[in-house]
Amino acid sequence: ADVHKFVRDVTEALGHAPRFVAEPKIDGLALNLRYEYGVLVLAATRGDGRTGEEVTENARMIEDIPSELAGGLAEIPVLEIRGEAYLPKARFEEINAELVAKGERPFANPRNAAAGSVRQKDPAITKARGVRFFAYAVGAGAEQAAASQSELLRRLREAGFATQRWELADDAEALLSIYRRWHEERAGFAYEIDGVVYKVDAFADQRALGETVHHPRWAIAHKFPAEQATTIVRRIVWQVGRTGAITPVAEMDPVRLAGVTVSRATLHNPDQIRRLGVREGARVVVQRAGDVIPEVVSVLDPGDRPLPEVPTHCPVCGARVERLPDEAVPRCTGGLSCPAQLAERIKHFASRDAMDIEGLGAKLVEKLVEEGLVRSVADVFRLPWEQMLTWEGFGKKKVDNLKRAVEAAKARPWARFLYALGIRHVGRATAERIASHFPSWEAFARQMQAAAEAADRLEQGGLDAELEALGLDGGRFPNARKEPVRWAVDVVGKRGEAAVARARGELKTLLETVAALMAIEDVGPEVAASIIEFFREPHNRETLR
Known part of the structure; x- marks a missing residue:
C-alpha cells in the first residue's frame, strides 16, 4: 500500500488535512447485524455483497453480540452494525486438536473455522466453538450513530460490543509508525491479523470523498508481508484434485506460520519444482501465501537427492497422465472412474455453496467411495440407507437427518x-x-x-x-x-x-x-x-x- 499517496490524494480531494484512524485488519467472517430500537432482529453473512446467509440464532450465541443495546444507540429506529466474527488463536488450536482426535479433517485457518462455526445449522455448536465478534462500522443509521469513526468505536463499546484497539494519526508517518509497531506485536495478538486498515476519521469527510465501484476512497488496507519459516522437506507426494489436476505437495517438518502449524505446502506444478530445485531432504523457505495457502518459495540447501519424477500414471487410479501444451499441471485421464476425483467431486457436490447436503462430510464420502457404494454424483440421491444403519456410529436419527438433507438438496436452484x-x-x-x-x-x-x-x-x-x-x-x-x-x-x-x-x-x-x-x-x-x-x-x- 502506498500510504503517502493515499494521504496526499485524500488531502488534495478534501482541500484540508484530515485526521485518520488506524485499526488492525482482522481476517474473519463479515457479519451484518440489524437492530430495531436496540433489539437484535436479524444477522446475516456479507455473502457476495448483495446476498448473504441468515444466521440470526447463531449470532445470538456469540457473547460479544448483545441481544439488546445499551446507551444512546438503542434509541435509533434501524441500526445496521457491521463487524467480523473470528476465533481466537488458542481456541482455533483446541478445535483442530479435537477434530484430529476424532479422525476428522482440521480447519486450514482461523477464518475458515470461524465461518464454519457461524454457519452451523445447530446454534449450540456456534456457542461451543467459542466464536467472538468485533464491531467496527455502521450502515443504516450511521448519521444518527456518530460523527466520526473514532466516536463510533467508543459508542459501539458503550452499547455492549467488543471493539479492537485503534489509534488516531495526523499524517502518513504516524500511520506507518503504527503499522510497524503492530507488525512487531502481531504474535502477541490473541487473534489473527494480517495488516492495518487506515480510514479518514470524520464521516463528513468520508461522504465527501465517496467510493469507486470497488472500494471507498477514504480507506486503504496495508497488509503485512507473508510470514516465512525454514524447514526440511521429508517427502514429495502427488495429490489428485477433483478436476484431475495432479499437484506436487511437500510434506515437511512442522513449523509455525501466522499462528498455524504447517506440515504440508504446495509446490504448484512440475515447472515450479525444477525452477526452485526442490527435492526430498532440501532445506526450504515456506510461507503462507495470503496467509492462507502454505507454499515453498525458495531453497536454501537442495541436498544431494534427485529431483522427483512427474508420474506417468495417476497415483490413485493408475490411469494415464496427460499434460496439455498450454497447461502447467498434469492431469489424470481417469475421470470419475478415478476414486480421488470421484471423492473430491462428491465432497464439492455436497458442500455448503453447492448442494448443501449437511451430514455428507469428507469421511463419509471417502467411506462410500472406498466401498464402491457411490460411483457418480448421481448416487448421492440413492445412498444405501439400510446398509448405513449397520455401520458403527450411524443410528436411525443420523441416517434420517441425512435422508432429509438429501431430499432438501433436490429443491436447490439449478445454478x-x-x-x-x-x-x-x-x-x-x-x-x-x-x-x-x-x-x-x-x-x-x-x-x-x-x-x-x-x-x-x-x-x-x-x-x-x-x-x-x-x-x-x-x-x-x-x-x-x-x-x-x-x-x-x-x-x-x-x-x-x-x-x-x-x-x-x-x-x-x-x-x-x-x-x-x-x-x-x-x-x-x-x-x-x-x-x-x-x-x-x-x-x-x-x-x-
Whole structure:
C-alpha cells in the first residue's frame, strides 16, 4: 500500500488535512447485524455483497453480540452494525486438536473455522466453538450513530460490543509508525491479523470523498508481508484434485506460520519444482501465501537427492497422465472412474455453496467411495440407507437427518446444481450468471447436449459438407476435426455473428451455443469450452440422466 499517496490524494480531494484512524485488519467472517430500537432482529453473512446467509440464532450465541443495546444507540429506529466474527488463536488450536482426535479433517485457518462455526445449522455448536465478534462500522443509521469513526468505536463499546484497539494519526508517518509497531506485536495478538486498515476519521469527510465501484476512497488496507519459516522437506507426494489436476505437495517438518502449524505446502506444478530445485531432504523457505495457502518459495540447501519424477500414471487410479501444451499441471485421464476425483467431486457436490447436503462430510464420502457404494454424483440421491444403519456410529436419527438433507438438496436452484457439477472454470458466480440466461436446467442441458453431439460429429468427419458450406478460410479447417470445441470457440471469437449466420445444421447448433455462452458476462472462451467438453464426456452424460 502506498500510504503517502493515499494521504496526499485524500488531502488534495478534501482541500484540508484530515485526521485518520488506524485499526488492525482482522481476517474473519463479515457479519451484518440489524437492530430495531436496540433489539437484535436479524444477522446475516456479507455473502457476495448483495446476498448473504441468515444466521440470526447463531449470532445470538456469540457473547460479544448483545441481544439488546445499551446507551444512546438503542434509541435509533434501524441500526445496521457491521463487524467480523473470528476465533481466537488458542481456541482455533483446541478445535483442530479435537477434530484430529476424532479422525476428522482440521480447519486450514482461523477464518475458515470461524465461518464454519457461524454457519452451523445447530446454534449450540456456534456457542461451543467459542466464536467472538468485533464491531467496527455502521450502515443504516450511521448519521444518527456518530460523527466520526473514532466516536463510533467508543459508542459501539458503550452499547455492549467488543471493539479492537485503534489509534488516531495526523499524517502518513504516524500511520506507518503504527503499522510497524503492530507488525512487531502481531504474535502477541490473541487473534489473527494480517495488516492495518487506515480510514479518514470524520464521516463528513468520508461522504465527501465517496467510493469507486470497488472500494471507498477514504480507506486503504496495508497488509503485512507473508510470514516465512525454514524447514526440511521429508517427502514429495502427488495429490489428485477433483478436476484431475495432479499437484506436487511437500510434506515437511512442522513449523509455525501466522499462528498455524504447517506440515504440508504446495509446490504448484512440475515447472515450479525444477525452477526452485526442490527435492526430498532440501532445506526450504515456506510461507503462507495470503496467509492462507502454505507454499515453498525458495531453497536454501537442495541436498544431494534427485529431483522427483512427474508420474506417468495417476497415483490413485493408475490411469494415464496427460499434460496439455498450454497447461502447467498434469492431469489424470481417469475421470470419475478415478476414486480421488470421484471423492473430491462428491465432497464439492455436497458442500455448503453447492448442494448443501449437511451430514455428507469428507469421511463419509471417502467411506462410500472406498466401498464402491457411490460411483457418480448421481448416487448421492440413492445412498444405501439400510446398509448405513449397520455401520458403527450411524443410528436411525443420523441416517434420517441425512435422508432429509438429501431430499432438501433436490429443491436447490439449478445454478447451485450447475456449480456443484464441478465443471472447470465454472464458479458459483459464473453458474448464477449462466442460469439467469436460460429458462431452466432442462433447456440449458438440451442445448449443451446438442452442441456436444455436434462437436462429436465434427470430430468424426460427419460435418465435412457443412464445414465446406461455411466457406471460411477457403474451406480448410485443420483443427476442426482435431479439437472441434476449441475450433468453434476460436471461430466465434474471431468471426462472431457472421460465422453463426453463415453456418447450417448441426454446425450452426454448435456455433450458436458457443456464441450464447460467450455473450454472458464473465463467460469467456475457456469457460464456454469447458462446459461443452463436460457434456461430451460419456460418463458425465450418463450421470446427468
